[in-house]
Amino acid sequence: MILARVLGNIVATQKNQRYENARVMLCQQITPEGEDTSYSVLALDSVDAGVGDTVLIVQEGWGASTAATGKAGAAIDSAIVGVVDRIDLL
Numbered sequence: 001m002i003l004a005r006v007l008g009n010i011v012a013t014q015k016n017q018r019y020e021n022a023r024v025m026l027c028q029q030i031t032p033e034g035e036d037t038s039y040s041v042l043a044l045d046s047v048d049a050g051v052g053d054t055v056l057i058v059q060e061g062w063g064a065s066t067a068a069t070g071k072a073g074a075a076i077d078s079a080i081v082g083v084v085d086r087i088d089l090l
Helices: 061-069
Strands: 002-010 023-030 036-045 054-058 079-083
Touching: 002 036, 023 054, 036 054
Parallel strands: 036 079
Antiparallel strands: 002 023, 002 054, 023 036, 054 079
């Protein structure tokens, strides 16, 4: 899983019909301390995340596909599967 911050929405006027009701979000990977990294990713939103939210992203095709579309087998590499409320570091 990847810890990331949502930067914005990606608008696509044409996309595969399996993704018609899915939102594509631009996300920036962050460290557990909240620092930005140089890694960004596009992910389908399955939890109604918003800009500025800290999220959990899964990057495993089967899990991402099922979480984002409710159907297995879609060509999806990354999906937002959770909105993080807080991070407790020991």
